[in-house]
Amino acid sequence: MVTRKEVAELAGVSEATVSRVFNGLGPMKPSTKERVLEAAKQLNYHPNAIAQSFARRRSGNLGVVLPYMPKVHLFSAYYFSEILSGIGEQVREQGYDMLLSLLKPDESLDYSALYRSQKVDACVILGARDTPEQRQSLMKLQAEGHPFCLVNQRFEGLSFREVDADHIVGSYQAVRHLQEEGYQKIAFLNGSLGYSNSLDRLEGYHKAMKEAGLDVKPELLLEGNYSRKSGYEAAERIWEQREHVEAVFAANDRMAIGLMQGLRERGWIAGRDFAVIGCDDSDAAKLSDPPLSSINVPFYEMGKEAARGVLAGVLQGEAANHTKVKLPTQVVVRQSSKRNPSK
Amino acid sequence: MVTRKEVAELAGVSEATVSRVFNGLGPMKPSTKERVLEAAKQLNYHPNAIAQSFARRRSGNLGVVLPYMPKVHLFSAYYFSEILSGIGEQVREQGYDMLLSLLKPDESLDYSALYRSQKVDACVILGARDTPEQRQSLMKLQAEGHPFCLVNQRFEGLSFREVDADHIVGSYQAVRHLQEEGYQKIAFLNGSLGYSNSLDRLEGYHKAMKEAGLDVKPELLLEGNYSRKSGYEAAERIWEQREHVEAVFAANDRMAIGLMQGLRERGWIAGRDFAVIGCDDSDAAKLSDPPLSSINVPFYEMGKEAARGVLAGVLQGEAANHTKVKLPTQVVVRQSSKRNPSK
DNA sequence: TTGTAAGCGTTATCAG
DNA sequence: CTGATAACGCTTACAA
Numbered sequence: 250m251v252t253r254k255e256v257a258e259l260a261g262v263s264e265a266t267v268s269r270v271f272n273g274l275g276p277m278k279p280s281t282k283e284r285v286l287e288a289a290k291q292l293n294y295h296p297n298a299i300a301q302s303f304a305r306r307r308s309g310n311l312g313v314v315l316p317y318m319p320k321v322h323l324f325s326a327y328y329f330s331e332i333l334s335g336i337g338e339q340v341r342e343q344g345y346d347m348l349l350s351l352l353k354p355d356e357s358l359d360y361s362a363l364y365r366s367q368k369v370d371a372c373v374i375l376g377a378r379d380t381p382e383q384r385q386s387l388m389k390l391q392a393e394g395h396p397f398c399l400v401n402q403r404f405e406g407l408s409f410r411e412v413d414a415d416h417i418v419g420s421y422q423a424v425r426h427l428q429e430e431g432y433q434k435i436a437f438l439n440g441s442l443g444y445s446n447s448l449d450r451l452e453g454y455h456k457a458m459k460e461a462g463l464d465v466k467p468e469l470l471l472e473g474n475y476s477r478k479s480g481y482e483a484a485e486r487i488w489e490q491r492e493h494v495e496a497v498f499a500a501n502d503r504m505a506i507g508l509m510q511g512l513r514e515r516g517w518i519a520g521r522d523f524a525v526i527g528c529d530d531s532d533a534a535k536l537s538d539p540p541l542s543s544i545n546v547p548f549y550e551m552g553k554e555a556a557r558g559v560l561a562g563v564l565q566g567e568a569a570n571h572t573k574v575k576l577p578t579q580v581v582v583r584q585s586s587k588r589n590p591s592k
Numbered sequence: 593m594v595t596r597k598e599v600a601e602l603a604g605v606s607e608a609t610v611s612r613v614f615n616g617l618g619p620m621k622p623s624t625k626e627r628v629l630e631a632a633k634q635l636n637y638h639p640n641a642i643a644q645s646f647a648r649r650r651s652g653n654l655g656v657v658l659p660y661m662p663k664v665h666l667f668s669a670y671y672f673s674e675i676l677s678g679i680g681e682q683v684r685e686q687g688y689d690m691l692l693s694l695l696k697p698d699e700s701l702d703y704s705a706l707y708r709s710q711k712v713d714a715c716v717i718l719g720a721r722d723t724p725e726q727r728q729s730l731m732k733l734q735a736e737g738h739p740f741c742l743v744n745q746r747f748e749g750l751s752f753r754e755v756d757a758d759h760i761v762g763s764y765q766a767v768r769h770l771q772e773e774g775y776q777k778i779a780f781l782n783g784s785l786g787y788s789n790s791l792d793r794l795e796g797y798h799k800a801m802k803e804a805g806l807d808v809k810p811e812l813l814l815e816g817n818y819s820r821k822s823g824y825e826a827a828e829r830i831w832e833q834r835e836h837v838e839a840v841f842a843a844n845d846r847m848a849i850g851l852m853q854g855l856r857e858r859g860w861i862a863g864r865d866f867a868v869i870g871c872d873d874s875d876a877a878k879l880s881d882p883p884l885s886s887i888n889v890p891f892y893e894m895g896k897e898a899a900r901g902v903l904a905g906v907l908q909g910e911a912a913n914h915t916k917v918k919l920p921t922q923v924v925v926r927q928s929s930k931r932n933p934s935k
Numbered sequence: 936t937t938g939t940a941a942g943c944g945t946t947a948t949c950a951g
Numbered sequence: 952c953t954g955a956t957a958a959c960g961c962t963t964a965c966a967a
Contacts, residue, residue, distance in 0.1 A: 949955090
């Protein structure tokens with residue numbers, strides 16, 4: 250590998266000058282600069298990133314933390330690829346790289362370990378959940394002064410840097426949409442309350458129902474675990490009280506689709522016999538039959554914003570910053586939530 | 593940050609000894625080792641990975657290259673997450689990290705750039721396509737002696753390290769399955785021939801048809817681009833010659849699902865009026881209606897094997913290695929390919 | 936079995 | 952504007 254030294258020799262300058270040229274530092278004679286650049290080109294010199302990291306005492310890496318859950322697929326892979334793309338785009342703009350870290354499920358969740366070896370300067374944490382363990386881990390991170398940004402998860406009572414979609418408004422929109430289509434008996438199939446999203450969605454649901462002067466009967470509140478299967482199983486419970494349900498808002502698309510499948514087996518077709526709207530606007534929403542109405546969540550932008558914020562923090566050497574960003578959602582209407590024909 | 597020096601002082605040994613302890617090198621008195629470990633623990637010392645990389649002249653990073661195609665979703669996100677998980681598992685075992693690199697579509701595809709800064713020791717390249725540009729780029733990589741492994745893509749006439757699924761056998765199995773279910777008029781909806789997979793699948797299709805003594809009429813060969821939309825559009829062409837088609841093998845699940853949607857609009861239901869089998873056994877196959885039969889491709893294992901092989905190469909400092917690995921596929925039967933009732 | 940010391944390729948500070 | 956030079960934290964001969 251060709252080093253700075255060789256470039257300096259060829260250009261007839263000191264090594265320091267070569268560095269200055271490559272880092273755009275200090276005033277310098279254009280002719281010198283040119284000579285250096287010329288020599289570098291001729292030798293095909295490229296600075297060694299590892300040596301730079303070493304000298305700068307910054308890795309130039311943004312850690313991206315994903316809970317690794319084989320087969321469980323908490324994320325629609327849609328989420329996954331959009332958010333990574335967003336982070337990737339931003340990181341590139343800032344001259345950083347992404348170091349992917351897949352957490353093993355059994356692993357005692359010690360986020361600090363990621364920073365210990367100093368291979369990342371900051372992290373974006375995806376798919377966190379509100380458990381005592383994780384709270385502890387995150388508080389430790391913060392106490393140690395390690396910059397990080399949570400995506401899609403708040404921790405009630407704790408304040409971290411975070412980027413989220415506005416799930417309260419999103420749910421509100423979803424339920425309003427169903428109401429506007431003429432439905433009143435609206436059930437809510439939520440996901441685990443370990444995710445702050447779920448709480449937010451519940452709040453949005455309540456708000457919309459209340460504003461419309463509609464009762465929220467406890468029987469209308471179901472809980473799944475964000476899997477298709479749990480949606481499928483919820484179909485049975487919905488079916489039992491079919492007199493009292495005209496429409497369902499599901500907290501993600503996978504459950505919505507499972508629900509449609511379950512009800513279809515009983516002869517109820519979404520968009521004909523009842524309405525469904527999901528959440529995430531994932532690929533599957535377009536693939537399902539009938540196509541699923543959903544709440545679009547700007548995952549790409551969320552990833553990008555998370556990376557932008559936390560890297561800006563690093564580069565400014567800020568002590569601690571608890572910036573919170575909430576991005577807007579949008580209703581996407583497809584066939585599954587068509588107007589109630591009986592109204 | 594606490595450094596080796598401090599540990600050495602506290603333990604009353606030289607810095608070299610501390611390194612030896614942490615690298616498990618050379619014979620050493622157990623008592624010394626213990627003292628060092630004790631000191632390290634007390635100070636909460638952890639070796640600085642960047643400094644290690646610097647001194648070892650190895651980054652400890654495996655680059656993972658993904659063509660970034662917003663919205664196009666070449667990959668089922670299923671593919672994406674499985675394969676990354678496989679790579680992730682393997683790098684962890686070898687003490688490596690994954691550096692994710694999302695290639696922009698417009699970007700002149702220069703793989704060498706990834707190695708130039710020496711931030712990766714090797715790469716796993718996903719989603720490559722057979723274009724003159726990419727051929728050139730890969731040949732350059734090889735000429736420069738940079739280790740890499742292609743996943744899911746061969747280049748006819750060129751020999752690289754590669755891991756693939758056995759798509760020839762996979763397709764053969766798919767078509768055989770349809771035949772065993774009693775179908776004879778079997779169309780093939782392939783993807784772009786820029787992917788070697790597509791060629792392989794075509795070969796498997798031909799083989800199965802030929803062995804069964806069935807003609808392959810050109811009209812039975814359709815080409816999409818692996819998107820749901822292209823499957824949907826293919827439905828029209830299938831419909832036009834519905835007299836001559838009883839079953840369809842689609843080169844991925846997305847197209848298969850699009851096809852089912854398109855034909856459903858014309859009153860043809862998969863698993864009743866015709867049969868479909870897809871390929872990938874992605875999430876969507878389970879979510880579709882009816883559930884889609886498919887060819888399971890061991891993405892996780894492919895990722896793992898690719899990482900294993902290429903890292904083994906790096907660690908042994910091998911000059912060049914063109915190992916080829918082919919992993920087996922499996923038919924997964926669901927409703928969409930049910931037996932032809934008229935037989 | 937352990938210590939000494941020469942790198943590794945930069946950045947960054949301080950003179951000049 | 953440019954050149955010396957001291958870090959940076961570790962690995963790895965080589966010596967003892």
